[in-house]
Amino acid sequence: MKKVILIILAIAVIVIGGIEIAITVQNSKKVSNADEKVSDVESSQNAEAYTFVDNGKEIALGQVFDKNALGIGDETSYSEVASCAFEGLDKTYTYENYEITTYPDGDKDKIYTIYFLNAEAKTQEGVAVSDSLQKMLEIYGENYEIQGNQYTYTKGKTQLQFIVENDVITSIQYSYITE
Template sequence: MNKKIMSLVLAGTMLFTLAACSSDEDTAPVVLSGGQASESAVEGAGESAPEGSQAASTDAYVFVYNGISIPMNAPADDIIAALGDSYSYFEAPSCAYEGMDKVYTYGSIEVRSYTREGVDYIAAVVLKDDTVSTPEGIRIGSTDEEVTSVYGTERSEGVAGYEYTMGDSYLSFVMENGKVMAITYTAIVAT
């Protein structure tokens, strides 16, 4: 009898333990799978990609602007600081304040970030004109052949262009009349 009562007490204790045990993963409604960047823009960048990364050892695309490397899914603050103050800024909170999409526009590029657990990460880089190019030399106005020659044919082909995937990021070229009309680097942010 006493054993049974003791069992109930233990069950209650287990219940309390269940309620009391703490896990950061459990408190975080959104689990990310951000990729670790292949190189850092500034010291520390890329060292703390969002938790839950499934591809922490893989590379991600890196765009370089005025000597500043901008890896996808890298922490954004130091990169934005390094890019300087000459930008226009737009921000849009997600529904129910689940995050904040931020857009920094610097002359020829647009850098977008997303927020997870109070930290901003690089979400995308959009090349806006032909004064900038990918590190491999492709820019708006480059030909279909030049894109294929540089990046190859291992890609997904959409109705209006190509997407090349590297780690948790992809690089897309929107084509028009055989020429590049838009270039975007995008971080793949898993849910």
């Protein structure tokens, strides 16, 4: 009987070990594929990212949100939204001309989106809400993805999105690709 138990334990160890190895291999393949994809995207876009600049202060998507380090001062209002069931809050910091939303990453909050609230906020390249579609195309070109009336330009893990109605930009948002 001892022999039987030993055989069972050995089989269980082999099977679990096998599953673990198979999954690890599969995951490492996925990771390396994903890395290749990311590196393809990055190299095709010169590994750059869209960044927003407010009064000479650069705000990079995906970076830890620290208003003091960024030097952007205090927000005019703040809100936080919980997700159903899971811990962590999506936090929104509203400034005069734009709104920053963060996502929880471990114990840090990282910048997820920057949404323009009015025509005072401009992209680093000088486009604002109420500018024309033509201006957007002249500055950013034709290399966009379109969904409905939303034009999305991607650079590395960042996106710049314009919503256009009747050839006029009605919304601008920067966002970070988290996955």
